[in-house]
Amino acid sequence: IESTIEVNPNSIDKEKLSILKQGGIHRISIGVQTFQSQALRLLGRAHNRSQSIKAFELARAAGFDQINIDLIQAVPGLSDTQRVDDIDQIVKLQPDHISYYNLIYEPGTPLTRDKEEGKLCLLSDDEESVLYDKIAARLLAVGYEHYEISNFSKQNQACLHNINYWKGGEYIGCGPSAHSHWRGDRYSNIADLHAYCERLEEKQNIVDMREHLDPLPKARETLVMWLRLSEGVPRGAFASKSGITIDELYTDEIDELIGHGLLEWHQDVLRIPIEKRFISNAVYSALV
Incomplete structure (x- = not known):
């Protein structure tokens, strides 16, 4: 059984970690976001670099052997050196799991207003794609598995509850x-x-x-979420889960996406090619 709790770097200490450990929590997810102080201020976060590192070290010392670090890709205003430093710090800490998500601009927030007013230095889509590939290559090189579009883990450390979501559980x-x-x-x-x-x-x-959730929309949603996993969607497993086959669910959409190189069949498993993961939203939009 997996039990996870999310914590902010500035709100955790030895006593709280001990209570969590005794209470049966064995997986900690730390909302680091970035190790760069200026970016943390821009994001409205109350912690700093040293608190993030300290929180990780305290969790390890408390006996947690399943630690996730949440990071945000393409935070505006950072230099290439700072972006590399984020990855370097992750490699140094060696968390068991890493979630690396794109920054979401929520309506009505100061950050979104700054974006709309052109006050932020944003990466282009091509620059974000290059950054995504660099992050993945670096983490793969030091032993992490890129098991989901935005998630990396050491062997046998994939997040079980997220896999349940992605497979329509x-x-x-x-x-x-x-x-x-x-x-x-x-x-x-x-x-x-x-x-x-x-x-x-x-x-x-x-x-x-x-x-x-009506059966057909639910089946489509399940397929789209399942495609986030690098392992892809096995024909038989999907049919057993949804009560409908992929071929029955879609007529031309799958073939069209395959024709554009956005999907592929590999030994009866439907998946997004590795080199197309960054633009996977194009696949999801076509299938929902």
């Missing part, structure tokens, strides 16, 4: 704002902590949003 989320996928429905809990606790005490409904 069900899950139950507990707590305010938690999301669940259960018995064909997707739903989320109310966000307000006080209201959430009150409703629990009064045995009232805590669900804020619920939608039923």
Whole structure:
């Protein structure tokens, strides 16, 4: 059984780690984002480089042998040297798992406003693609497996709950704002902590949003998510999971994507070619 908790570098200490360890948590995910101080300030993060390194060292000392570090690719305003330094620091620390996601510009945030007003020095798509390939090559060279579009792990250290999501598995989320996928429905809990606790005490409904997933849209969503995994989507496993074959689900879309080099069949497994992973959104858009 995998039990993971996410922590910020500036909010963790020996005592908290000891409590987490005793409570049965054995996987820690540290939200580092970047080791560059100016970028952390730009992102509105309250921690700094030394706190990130210290948090990792404390987690190791507390006996956690499954540690993930979250990083953001293509943070605006960084030099090539600083971007390389982020990777160098990761290689030095040797976490068991690395999540390397693109920066998401949420509507209404100061960062998004700066982007819209042209105040940020952004990488071009080509520059981001080159950076993505550099990151992957460096991590592969030191023993990490690139098992998912944005995730790397040491051998046998892939994130189990994420693999469950990507293969269309069900899950139950507990707590305010938690999301669940259960018995064909997707739903989320109310966000307000006080209201959430009150409703629990009064045995009232805590669900804020619920939608039923029809079989065909759910199957398409499952295929798209599953394609994030480097191992690809086996024909038989997908049919067993979804109750429909890939060929029945799509008529021409798969062949068209194969024709453009964005998908390939390999021994009855549908997958995105390694060199096309960075532009995988084009595949997802065509299949949803």
